[in-house]
Amino acid sequence: MSHAAGHHPHPHANPLTHGPQGPHGSPGSHAGKDARHAPGRPRRHGHGGGARRHSASSPWLRLPPWAPWFLGRLLTGLGVVVAISIVVFVSTQALPSDPARIILGPEASEATIAVLREQLGLNGPIVLQYLHWAGQMLSGDLGRSIDSNVPVGELMRARFANSLLLTACVTLTALPIALVLGVALALRRDRAGDRLAIAALVLLKAVPGFAIAIVLVLLFSTSVFKVLPAASLLDPDRDLPSQWRYLVLPTATLALSVAPYLLRLVRASMIEVLESDHVAAARLRGIPERRIVWRHALPNALIPAIQGVAMTLRVLFGGALIAEVVFSYPGIGSTLNAAIEMRDMPMIQAIVLVITVAIVAINLAADLATVLLTPRLRTAGRIKARSPGLRHALRLGRGHHRPRYAR
Known part of the structure; x- marks a missing residue:
């Protein structure tokens, strides 16, 4: 096959641009090439889409796809x-x-x-x-309390900080337990221990929070052991580390209420990931089982766990009232309960609005973390709020987050 005089195609040339000559200047002919580079048309520089990638806009002005x-x-x-x-x-x-x-x-x-x-x-x-x-x-003016004639912001500041402290303690207690036991039950699924644990979790989930609080008070604050205070009255003039005993019973009550949900969620997500094609391919490659579990399966299972943590935080913000009332804990829930009893309208309005903003922020942060941890969603040009891909990632946490060996 002869080419144009003195022209030899590059050994790595693109066959679409250096293929056999066509009779009418086809994409592979030199006539088509000369026509594309005619003086009337601006000549593109770079390779492929480089001109589009290196546009006049600065990189720091380019927004991410999501x-x-x-x-x-x-x-x-x-x-x-x-x-x-x-x-x-x-x-x-x-x-x-x-x-x-x-x-x-x-x-x-x-x-x-x-x-x-x-x-x-x-x-x-x-x-x-x-x-x-x-x-x-x-403008930040939450009004004045009708009951005490004190600015609502001053009253809420300390109570909201106490609720954040209790929420952090519960999350840091329940989440590690749920991760460790959830992974352990997933690795031993359908065995006698797994079935017994699932039955115990279902039973614990059915117990009301106030019943758990009363049982803990009877065990640890009365004649049985009597090692912890029954009332969690925090002193604002003392440092928090010296008052850790007042946080044990409220933290245990709420952790026992939310841990079964998180544990079952981690277990179900881990089982789904361990049965996926990615993990099967990793086993065929001879990767050790421990590495498969902790480096490939667990990161995928954490995607729905993020939504579980967000739901737990929402429950703690809205449902910690029982623990706060039982243990006399000065949190935002007990403050709202007292404001409702006193018909303190500015206090009720401010507390409900602050809780609403907190829950919306938690949902937004959880959805954003899910998208950032899911490569398919992170690099997608368009993400629908109710798209099947996002729902699948939130529900199962597999199929979109490729394991590290496949990257």
Whole structure:
């Protein structure tokens, strides 16, 4: 086969551009090549898509592929917060109690109550009242407590910190136990010990939280052992390490409530990963079983575990009320319970709004962590909030996160 005079194709040339000559300047002919490089057309530099990759935009301005999805999720979360704030404000304003009468007391005259209602803006339309309240919330002014006449922000700061401390203690206690026992049960699935453990977990999950708290108090705070205090009254003037005994029983109560869910989730995810094609290929390659479990299977199983931890945090923020009331723990849940009993509207509105923002932030962080840990979703140009790939990653945690030996 002869080529054009004096032209020899490069030994590594692309066959699409240096193939046999076509009769009418086909993609493999020199005529087509000369036509593509005609003076009327700008000549491309680089190889392949290099011109597109090295565009005029700076690399630090280039957003990751999942940025539009994250922006959509962020806007959805903001919409949820706004909707919850409207529901909470309208619900509390519709209660029969009058904040002005509660503040001034039952002996105040109607004229004095009317003046205070005007000062508080309670005589205007409900829409204007909500906009005024929302503006105060955005500026950081959470209002003043009707019960104690103290700024709500000052009262919530210490209580919210106590709830965060209790949540961290429960998570750091329940998560390692769930990971270790979940992996151990997955490696011994369908055996007698595995079935017995699953039955015990189902039974423990069915026990109410207040029953667990009462049993722990009877065991460790009364005549049986009497080694821990029954009331978790933290002293703000003392350092936290010296008060660790007050955190043991609330932490144990909540950890026993959430650990069965996390343990069963890790076990199910680990079984799914161990039965996947990636792990089977790793075994065929002769990789040791311990390395397969801890380096290839466990990272894949952690993807749904992230969602489990997020659900646990949501439960702890919204469901720690029982433990806080039983042990007299000064957290955000017991504060909300006291505010509801006293009809303290500013306190109720602020606490519910703060809990809503915390739960939305937890959901957003968990979804983002799932996407970042799943290569197929991380590099996808478009991620739908309800896409099958995201649901599959959240549900099973396999198929998208390739093990390290296959990378």
